[in-house]
Amino acid sequence: MTRWEIKEHIGILTLDNPPGNYILEPEFVPLEQIKEWTTSAEIKGIMITGGGKHFSSGGDLSQLYEKIQKEVDLSDQMDRGKAVLDFLENLNIPVLAAIKGICFGGGLEIALASHIRVCSDSSLFALPESNYNLIPGLGGTVRLPERIGLPESLKLILGGDMISAEEALALKLVDYVVPGTDLLDFAFRFLLKITRERPLKVIQSVMQILKNSRLLPREEAMKEETRLFCELALEEARRKN
Amino acid sequence: MISVQYKTITFDLDEGVGILHLNRPPSNVMTMDFFREFYEVITEIHLSLETKALVISGKGRHYSSGTDLQDLKKEILRQDTTRARYAKTETPEFINLNYQVFNRLEHSPIPVISSITGICLGSAFELALSSHFRFCSPEAVFGLPETTFNLIPGLGGIPKMKALTGMARTIELVLQGKTFSSEEALSYNLADKIIAKKLLLKQSILFARSISSGYRKEKHILYLKTFFKI
Numbered sequence: 343m344t345r346w347e348i349k350e351h352i353g354i355l356t357l358d359n360p361p362g363n364y365i366l367e368p369e370f371v372p373l374e375q376i377k378e379w380t381t382s383a384e385i386k387g388i389m390i391t392g393g394g395k396h397f398s399s400g401g402d403l404s405q406l407y408e409k410i411q412k413e414v415d416l417s418d419q420m421d422r423g424k425a426v427l428d429f430l431e432n433l434n435i436p437v438l439a440a441i442k443g444i445c446f447g448g449g450l451e452i453a454l455a456s457h458i459r460v461c462s463d464s465s466l467f468a469l470p471e472s473n474y475n476l477i478p479g480l481g482g483t484v485r486l487p488e489r490i491g492l493p494e495s496l497k498l499i500l501g502g503d504m505i506s507a508e509e510a511l512a513l514k515l516v517d518y519v520v521p522g523t524d525l526l527d528f529a530f531r532f533l534l535k536i537t538r539e540r541p542l543k544v545i546q547s548v549m550q551i552l553k554n555s556r557l558l559p560r561e562e563a564m565k566e567e568t569r570l571f572c573e574l575a576l577e578e579a580r581r582k583n
Numbered sequence: 584m585i586s587v588q589y590k591t592i593t594f595d596l597d598e599g600v601g602i603l604h605l606n607r608p609p610s611n612v613m614t615m616d617f618f619r620e621f622y623e624v625i626t627e628i629h630l631s632l633e634t635k636a637l638v639i640s641g642k643g644r645h646y647s648s649g650t651d652l653q654d655l656k657k658e659i660l661r662q663d664t665t666r667a668r669y670a671k672t673e674t675p676e677f678i679n680l681n682y683q684v685f686n687r688l689e690h691s692p693i694p695v696i697s698s699i700t701g702i703c704l705g706s707a708f709e710l711a712l713s714s715h716f717r718f719c720s721p722e723a724v725f726g727l728p729e730t731t732f733n734l735i736p737g738l739g740g741i742p743k744m745k746a747l748t749g750m751a752r753t754i755e756l757v758l759q760g761k762t763f764s765s766e767e768a769l770s771y772n773l774a775d776k777i778i779a780k781k782l783l784l785k786q787s788i789l790f791a792r793s794i795s796s797g798y799r800k801e802k803h804i805l806y807l808k809t810f811f812k813i
Contacts, residue, residue: 517751547735
């Protein structure tokens, strides 16, 4: 249900189960597979989008209930799904979600794990799980407050209401809103603009520093920054000499 | 009013408000000498208990164009040879120094206001980001252009920018490395106020004076005990 292609050093991951691009398994792309795709030295940035008109409608409830009836280990499956999102969030190259149409539930959780979110002006966002007496299960309850703060997160998670692209921009849930016809072009060019002229090592260093500021104690993060800077500076200095 | 003149910096103390000028016009480029002197001056400011608020500005038209790359490369190669002889894992002394001075500034017990005219690039912008307030004139130009030289901002600029303007914008501004205007800086939350150039320094000093009334000596002494262990 996912497609991968490479265009000008940008990897494009497409959720491809139209029309709704329902996520049939929490591990919507096998971890090993996404690792293999994204860790090629050729890739400098990743765009995630949906095939057809929508980004993704999220998980499929009937599938979920079926799994439970068949006594599938749900907790294990959710962990695998989360591992894929953690992997994407921790990648040392920029991951951009290009969102159009419906971006609900698990689909929004995939977008939240991305570093940059761009959407079309007609996009709709929601975490509708609570309407079904469930909660977002792929890290959304953790990542959403990190992005938009607790009060607004509670409104989205407990209210279960839908919001527009404009509202999403005001909440800083998305970083850019563009006309629908320009979305993929804008998103792709955005990634090119920030990666094309940069060596992979520079991109990786910047992303690593950003990741460290999220995961490491401050002192350690600062030390790592210095180490990465010196590595690059030394290389440059030697090259120029 | 007390005035002290260093090689790359001037410092004036005017009724409790310190005014530090980067003084290597026209572009006030930051050399190794500058970083050493800056560290010295900041340490003295913190130890003296006389300065209750600090304004940082550049002499002439510009705040600063940032680190002198030639100077930096020379220093890196020199320290690399020294390091090869001693401990390989050790961080070059000058980077540690630069990091410490910006870190100390950020955690300063007195408020620090960067008053920015003209160019404010690279390490200079990182210095401004380590300040608690950024006031700028309308024609000020900002940027972290390091990646365009295959380097990265190494003095806390990336995490500080992320805290102020978020992940997406930080990735964009750092990796693209392009400059941006005062209006953009304001809209990105990277500048706090735009003030006409003629009034900027004066208003920054007035602002510094107005908030210096919140100065508490006991807190400052507590800070000295923590950071300076005295």
